[in-house]
Amino acid sequence: MIAELGHFALILAALVAVVQTVVPLIGAGKRWPGWMAVAEPAALLQFLLVGLSFAALTYSFIVSDFSLRLVTLNSHTLKPMLYKISGVWGNHEGSMLLWVLILAAFGAAAAAFGQRLTDTFRARVLAVQASVGVAFYGFILLTSNPCLRLGRPPLDGQDLNPLLQDPGLAFHPPFLYLGYVGLSMAFSFAVAALIEGKVDAAWARWVRPWTLAAWVFLTIGIALGSWWAYYELGWGGFWFWDPVENASFMPWLFAAALLHSAIVVEKREALKAWTILLAITAFGFSLIGTFIVRSGVITSVHAFANDPERGVYILGILVFFVGGAFVLYALRAGTMEAKGVFALASRETGLVLNNVLLSVASILVFVGTIWPLVAELALGRKLSVQAPFFDTAFTPFMVALAVILPVGAMLPWKRAKLGRVIKQLIPAALVALAALVLVWAVQTGRSALAPVGVGLAVWIIAGGLTDLFSRTGRGSFGNRIARLFRLTRADWGKFTAHSGLGITILGVAAITAWQSEDIRVANVGEPFEVAGLTLTLGEVVREQGPNYMSTTAPVTVEKDGALITMLHPEKRVYPVQAMPTTEAAIHNGLWRDIYVVIGDAQQGGGWAMRTYIKPFASWIWAGCALMALGGLLSLTDRRFRVAAGARKVRRAEVPAE
Amino acid sequence: MRRALWLIAALFALALPALALDPSEMLDDPALEARARQLDHELRCVKCQAEAISSSNADWSRDARAKVRELIAEGKTNDEVKAYFLARYGEFVLMNPPVKGWNWVLWLAGPVLLLLGLLVALVAQRRRSTKAQGPDGLAPDEEARLAELLGEK
Numbered sequence: 130m131i132a133e134l135g136h137f138a139l140i141l142a143a144l145v146a147v148v149q150t151v152v153p154l155i156g157a158g159k160r161w162p163g164w165m166a167v168a169e170p171a172a173l174l175q176f177l178l179v180g181l182s183f184a185a186l187t188y189s190f191i192v193s194d195f196s197l198r199l200v201t202l203n204s205h206t207l208k209p210m211l212y213k214i215s216g217v218w219g220n221h222e223g224s225m226l227l228w229v230l231i232l233a234a235f236g237a238a239a240a241a242f243g244q245r246l247t248d249t250f251r252a253r254v255l256a257v258q259a260s261v262g263v264a265f266y267g268f269i270l271l272t273s274n275p276c277l278r279l280g281r282p283p284l285d286g287q288d289l290n291p292l293l294q295d296p297g298l299a300f301h302p303p304f305l306y307l308g309y310v311g312l313s314m315a316f317s318f319a320v321a322a323l324i325e326g327k328v329d330a331a332w333a334r335w336v337r338p339w340t341l342a343a344w345v346f347l348t349i350g351i352a353l354g355s356w357w358a359y360y361e362l363g364w365g366g367f368w369f370w371d372p373v374e375n376a377s378f379m380p381w382l383f384a385a386a387l388l389h390s391a392i393v394v395e396k397r398e399a400l401k402a403w404t405i406l407l408a409i410t411a412f413g414f415s416l417i418g419t420f421i422v423r424s425g426v427i428t429s430v431h432a433f434a435n436d437p438e439r440g441v442y443i444l445g446i447l448v449f450f451v452g453g454a455f456v457l458y459a460l461r462a463g464t465m466e467a468k469g470v471f472a473l474a475s476r477e478t479g480l481v482l483n484n485v486l487l488s489v490a491s492i493l494v495f496v497g498t499i500w501p502l503v504a505e506l507a508l509g510r511k512l513s514v515q516a517p518f519f520d521t522a523f524t525p526f527m528v529a530l531a532v533i534l535p536v537g538a539m540l541p542w543k544r545a546k547l548g549r550v551i552k553q554l555i556p557a558a559l560v561a562l563a564a565l566v567l568v569w570a571v572q573t574g575r576s577a578l579a580p581v582g583v584g585l586a587v588w589i590i591a592g593g594l595t596d597l598f599s600r601t602g603r604g605s606f607g608n609r610i611a612r613l614f615r616l617t618r619a620d621w622g623k624f625t626a627h628s629g630l631g632i633t634i635l636g637v638a639a640i641t642a643w644q645s646e647d648i649r650v651a652n653v654g655e656p657f658e659v660a661g662l663t664l665t666l667g668e669v670v671r672e673q674g675p676n677y678m679s680t681t682a683p684v685t686v687e688k689d690g691a692l693i694t695m696l697h698p699e700k701r702v703y704p705v706q707a708m709p710t711t712e713a714a715i716h717n718g719l720w721r722d723i724y725v726v727i728g729d730a731q732q733g734g735g736w737a738m739r740t741y742i743k744p745f746a747s748w749i750w751a752g753c754a755l756m757a758l759g760g761l762l763s764l765t766d767r768r769f770r771v772a773a774g775a776r777k778v779r780r781a782e783v784p785a786e
Numbered sequence: 787m788r789r790a791l792w793l794i795a796a797l798f799a800l801a802l803p804a805l806a807l808d809p810s811e812m813l814d815d816p817a818l819e820a821r822a823r824q825l826d827h828e829l830r831c832v833k834c835q836a837e838a839i840s841s842s843n844a845d846w847s848r849d850a851r852a853k854v855r856e857l858i859a860e861g862k863t864n865d866e867v868k869a870y871f872l873a874r875y876g877e878f879v880l881m882n883p884p885v886k887g888w889n890w891v892l893w894l895a896g897p898v899l900l901l902l903g904l905l906v907a908l909v910a911q912r913r914r915s916t917k918a919q920g921p922d923g924l925a926p927d928e929e930a931r932l933a934e935l936l937g938e939k
Contacts, residue, residue, distance in 0.1 A: 364841055513881055522895075731809070
């Protein structure tokens with residue numbers, strides 16, 4: 130009964146979305162206030178209805194209603210509550226429901242906070258947002274209904290895949306979707322602006338927070354997924370460049386480009402057409418990502434044949450919305466005259482370079498991802514494009530980005546003296562160079578990767594500090610330090626996010642260059658050495674978990690006789706899915722992680738053991754956290770909090786200054 | 787979760803308890819074993835979705851790792867080992883697509899796109915600065931003077 134209510138609510142939500150698309154759009158065209166006013170209550174109602182539908186499905190999972198096909202396939206009575214709930218989105222149908230829920234939530238948020246937009250513009254934004262919703266409601270109701278019943282319900286479910294029963298992964302999809310779908314706001318704003326034929330600073334001031342929020346969510350989502358892979362897959366890899374990862378990385382890169390170019394529109398009213406194009410492309414890549422994941426077309430051409438209906442439908446959505454937006458763009462982009470002119474040496478140019486590097490890097494990832502498909506379909510060659518290619522091809526772009534970042538970030542708007550900025554940055558450059566040389570001299574292996582990574586990180590952070598300090602004006606050193614804390618949150622956000630990028634670069638470079646691996650047969654009680662550490666395997670025992678069986682042993686880690694830590698690596702078997710997982714034991718440290726995995730019992734006695742030393746591993750995710758934090762700081766900057774509504778107030782304030 | 791979804795598919799296809807490289811598979815000579823590990827990262831498990839044989843638990847990967855070590859023990863060079871696999875399984879078995887024929891398109895995509903992007907940006911910049919001397923446009927010397935004054939502030 131509850132599930133049927135959920136299904137019914139979803140159908141109603143789809144109908145409301147149709148109304149929300151058609152009526153306000155016509156109303157805005159004809160300037161009929163009554164028709165335009167439909168948009169806001171419709172957006173809220175739609176959100177309420179999808180929320181109801183999602184709640185119904187969640188309820189079915191919580192009470193383990195195995196008459197629902199989806200619950201049977203993905204849940205089990207013994208599963209811990211957290212994973213019963215995360216099981217709602219741990220499958221195709223449920224995750225698509227989450228997709229539309231978030232889409233509707235963003236629509237409702239725009240309706241609730243959009244009072245300061247002009248009536249026609251708000252109506253159009255909400256209509257475009259709803260039109261995307263219509264397409265996905267159709268997709269769910271026609272091809273992926275989550276509320277299907279089973280004729281003969283089983284006694285118990287088939288359980289969620291054990292790899293997914295993990296706290297990190299429980300929250301990975303919602304964040305990723307908040308990011309993916311958050312970009313739909315940028316898309317709706319872009320398309321509404323194209324229909325309206327007007328883009329100005331106020332428009333950018335609206336688009337930027339939405340994009341920033343989406344980017345922050347996407348950053349957290351990707352970081353969670355990568356962290357999960359690191360500790361769960363049992364060998365400490367954190368990024369694999371597989372198509373599904375790339376699917377989330379491409380929109381992330383485009384969103385990063387978009388939120389930078391939106392600054393130029395906001396501050397200088399330049400790059401308007403380009404920003405609109407980026408907004409469309411960023412969401413386009415979200416849709417491409419959804420398509421890649423949901424159709425399985427890239428990982429294997431044959432998976433496409435298994436589920437052609439879903440793949441083709443999403444491809445249809447993609448072509449319709451992105452194609453349609455591009456046509457609109459071609460018709461209207463010419464009307465968006467740029468106001469701000471800028472010289473070659475200027476902040477604008479710095480941000481243009483940032484945009485070129487990020488967009489090209491993203492397109493490169495795209496080309497690499499689809500190349501096997503292209504090669505097979507067009508050339509009849511079956512080949513693989515895997516991590517080594519992406520490492521080689523992608524890294525130079527990030528290096529270039531890191532090199533220009535501190536300079537671009539300090540250049541004044543419109544017309545700058547490059548020499549003056551460079552002169553200010555000389556100390557930062559020297560510190561970075563010193564760090565690079567120091568690391569080069571200290572490290573044993575002679576790979577250039579780690580020194581360059583460290584040098585770039587120091588360069589970005591020292592450059593950021595220089596930038597902050599240069600904003601404190603003149604005066605005594607003490608005064609300037611005091612003034613540092615009165616800088617806007619946008620300034621601090623910029624510094625934090627950029628530093629985060631530097632720290633992630635450092636982490637990735639260090640772990641790649643310096644990690645060590647040891648694989649051996651370990652006998653109980655016999656110590657062995659790995660990279661200066663002494664490890665001893667203790668007694669191996671079998672234990673019973675809530676819904677799994679575990680084989681575990683304590684491993685003592687000592688250095689020069691002093692105990693560093695006691696680790697408990699585990700091997701689990703989940704009987705319902707007959708699937709083993711490895712639970713690596715990790716000692717997280719500031720300088721390095723100690724990562725221990727226990728394997729099988731060996732025929733001649735002893736256990737297979739794998740030990741990894743992962744230098745600076747935590748820095749990768751600490752950097753991501755800083756990037757997200759920087760985004761949040763920027764998001765709470767005064768100009769967004771007071772935003773357009775304060776325009777009148779500010780105008781009144783001018784004479785007083 | 788997205789990554790996990792296909793991982794699941796991969797793992798389902800070959801649910802096997804073993805943990806990739808096992809100590810019993812390893813060569814005794816550390817130098818040769820190190821070369822073998824390097825090769826493990828360059829060869830793809832052809833039965834899996836997107837994994838190198840180094841991290842894959844599939845039977846096929848286990849056999850492939852054994853073959854790599856056998857060939858190395860016979861004194862084959864890295865290139866010869868790769869050629870052995872290439873001859874039997876085609877380009878698909880190489881993690882890195884070989885730089886020849888149409889694959890040049892793939893390898894040149896990055897640099898060419900970058901040049902193109904920079905060119906477009908430069909042309910757009912030129913066009914902007916010649917065309918637009920908007921209502922608030924100042925003559926270059928005025929602008930320089932203004933910048934100076936603002937800088938002095």
